[in-house]
């Protein structure tokens with residue numbers, strides 16, 4: 001039950017109103033939203049798991065305006081919730097329900113400040129949408145390799161703040177590895193110009209790396225220098241059918257051996273994942289005539305030529321089929337077919353949503369342990385919840401799986417969630433812990449996984465994180481309740 005905006009307004013102190021009024025002066029009244037109709041889209045997260053309330057949604061247009069807002073927040077002691085495209089999956093960009101916080105939406109900071117083809121860098125403001133960065137790079141014959149299904153809406157500031165992964169981590173790394181420099185507004189409202197376009201810079205503590213993945217708890221990222229790469233001459237996409245996750249791991253080793261750095265994507269999808277996609281999106285048909293336990297989507301990117309990539313690919317598949325590792329394979333003949341293969345992968349979460357509420361886990365374990373992790377955890381879940389349907393897919397090449405559990409056929413999904421969410425989380429995360437893995441490989445902690453952090457991280461690690469947070473943000477104004485409680 002959230003207080004209505006009217007009751008929040010009436011309960012708010014005169015100082016709160018003074019904050020909103022001062023923000024209107026600082027960034028223009030048109031960019032300070034308080035009407036419930038206007039603020040609503042900014043107050044619920046993408047998965048509709050959290051709805052908060054806010055004193056205002058602020059939409060600054062420049063770094064100086066962000067700094068002005070943060071200074072006002074210090075004066076009036078108002079907590080701020082930074083927000084980009086609001087596509088995060090851990091509730092990090094949603095304010096709490098009390099109505100005292102203000103959302104700082106960065107979408108209007110959407111300028112490209114520089115593109116330097118010889119330095120292979122692009123400098124963009126935090127609100128630039130990821131797809132736009134990719135497009136600008138392509139127009140300059142360069143590749144910006146960060147790619148994920150939310151790329152039409154998520155922003156570079158959000159990607160950096162969650163250290164997003166996506167489908168090309170295997171070759172290019174997470175967002176952290178793609179960033180050279182940052183501009184940040186500190187919790188005191190100072191502007192730190194760390195927009196260095198350097199590949200080497202060993203001059204003390206790495207503040208850039210601290211801000212990346214901080215989920216808005218240490219300050220607000222306003223701009224970044226990101227790395228660009230040569231645009232590949234060709235991509236080859238294929239689907240391979242395999243009997244088990246263990247076989248998929250052996251196939252990954254073979255692909256690394258044969259393709260080396262050309263291997264850019266290696267995504268695992270269980271048979272059930274693709275059946276679910278076919279059920280809810282009939283145009284996306286199961287890609288093989290016979291059923292197979294596991295399907296791998298793999299992609300090679302080649303800077304030489306399409307012919308070179310295809311020859312290499314054929315040699316690799318010959319070995320895989322001859323050794324019995326791979327049961328069947330299909331190679332995309334053109335861009336449209338390649339797109340169709342990726343559509344299968346990207347429709348899995350959508351098909352899950354159509355099928356009903358489910359328990360999601362975004363786990364990571366050392367790659368070598370993935371097969372054993374799946375076997376052991378599947379067995380434990382089958383025992384605890386007979387009939388539970390496992391939806392296992394993800395970035396096998398990075399040791400990162402979306403290990404989700406759908407209610408047994410015919411069972412009411414909300415009732416299933418109410419009864420089993422907590423025990424299922426414990427089974428999965430305990431198993432992850434035994435395998436020296438992580439309970440959040442890609443999506444961060446937000447508000448969703450703060451308690452898991454205190455449960456599974458060592459006390460000394462949490463204590464160091466708290467020390468950092470207090471040193472940077474002694475008033476606790478930056479995204480309180482996220483990452484640390």
Ligand code: FAD
Pocket residue numbers: 046081082083084085086087088089091092093106126147148149150153154155156157158159160161162163164165166167215216217219220221222442443446479482
């Ligand atoms: P928001 O959701 O607005 O914010 C996310 C967090 O960052 C919040 O804590 C917020 O406070 C903070 N923040 C935002 N902007 C700033 C800023 N400028 N300064 C400081 N803090 C800020 N993630 C992956 O890693 N890999 C995937 O493959 C992937 N696939 C996805 C697919 C779909 C369909 C969806 C909906 C999400 C997916 N995600 C994935 C989640 C991913 O985290 C987000 O898509 C993206 O990185 C967040 O960007 P955003 O601009 O939407 O950030």
